[in-house]
Amino acid sequence: MSVAEGSVDAPPVSPPGKSREPRVWKFVGTSLWGLVLFGAMFVGQIAVVAWFLWRGGGSLDRDTLVALTSNGRIISLSVIMGLPAILLALWVAIRWSRISFADYLALRWPSWRMLVAGMASLGLLMVVCEIVSRAAGRESSPGFMVDVLKTARADGALWLLVFAFCVAAPITEEFLARGFLYRGWSESFLRPVGAILLSSAVWTAMHLQYNWFFLAQVFSIGLLFGYLRYRSNSTWLTVILHGVNNLAATLQTFLLANNS
Numbered sequence: 001m002s003v004a005e006g007s008v009d010a011p012p013v014s015p016p017g018k019s020r021e022p023r024v025w026k027f028v029g030t031s032l033w034g035l036v037l038f039g040a041m042f043v044g045q046i047a048v049v050a051w052f053l054w055r056g057g058g059s060l061d062r063d064t065l066v067a068l069t070s071n072g073r074i075i076s077l078s079v080i081m082g083l084p085a086i087l088l089a090l091w092v093a094i095r096w097s098r099i100s101f102a103d104y105l106a107l108r109w110p111s112w113r114m115l116v117a118g119m120a121s122l123g124l125l126m127v128v129c130e131i132v133s134r135a136a137g138r139e140s141s142p143g144f145m146v147d148v149l150k151t152a153r154a155d156g157a158l159w160l161l162v163f164a165f166c167v168a169a170p171i172t173e174e175f176l177a178r179g180f181l182y183r184g185w186s187e188s189f190l191r192p193v194g195a196i197l198l199s200s201a202v203w204t205a206m207h208l209q210y211n212w213f214f215l216a217q218v219f220s221i222g223l224l225f226g227y228l229r230y231r232s233n234s235t236w237l238t239v240i241l242h243g244v245n246n247l248a249a250t251l252q253t254f255l256l257a258n259n260s
Helices: 027-056 062-069 072-097 112-135 143-154 158-186 191-205 212-232 235-259
Strands: none
Touching: 027 062, 027 072, 027 158, 062 072, 072 143, 072 158, 112 212, 112 235, 143 158, 143 235, 158 191, 158 212, 158 235, 191 212, 212 235
């Protein structure tokens, strides 16, 4: 795998004692590392489910898997464990680029103006999504999320679920999608527009537990986050907005759970 792409000539040999020049992974490198990052996140998450399955001594059948993957405490721990796994993989990928971790992922604090603009635009989009949802006769929250929240509350793990969905998940997903993938793809032939579209599509594919209606909402939010990442040059901005969005969705699901 090579950081540079599109070159048919062998890279020049660095003079003795001189380190290789820092370079961003381009389209191929970013795509291949993206698969590694997703794999690391998946391994970290599935390890939790596997541990609970082994501890329970249950058989590996469909009913058991459904029960495990709809349990709020297990889901929360699974999401949380995906964070250190992907951070480690990101560290390896970015270390090879010889660019600092914070610079590569644009981990800089956004201006207050961009933060306010981001909050306002996300709020407007959430209102539009709610209006469309009601007009289409759709539920405001995915049905399985109500069950996840109920089981987490029954196990006394509601706080864990809030941390997983509103802190761990936003960091994990934004570092991958709007941090690593956008950075590399935006500096390739895709340019920022193509990087926003493709990273939003990848992020949407990470939420296949939803039906097509909610996937459309996820994609629209991804487009907004991608645009804000481009305008602000700050991944922390999208992490914050992602956390706010998930917190609002969790509170909405909590109200639905109490009324059901």
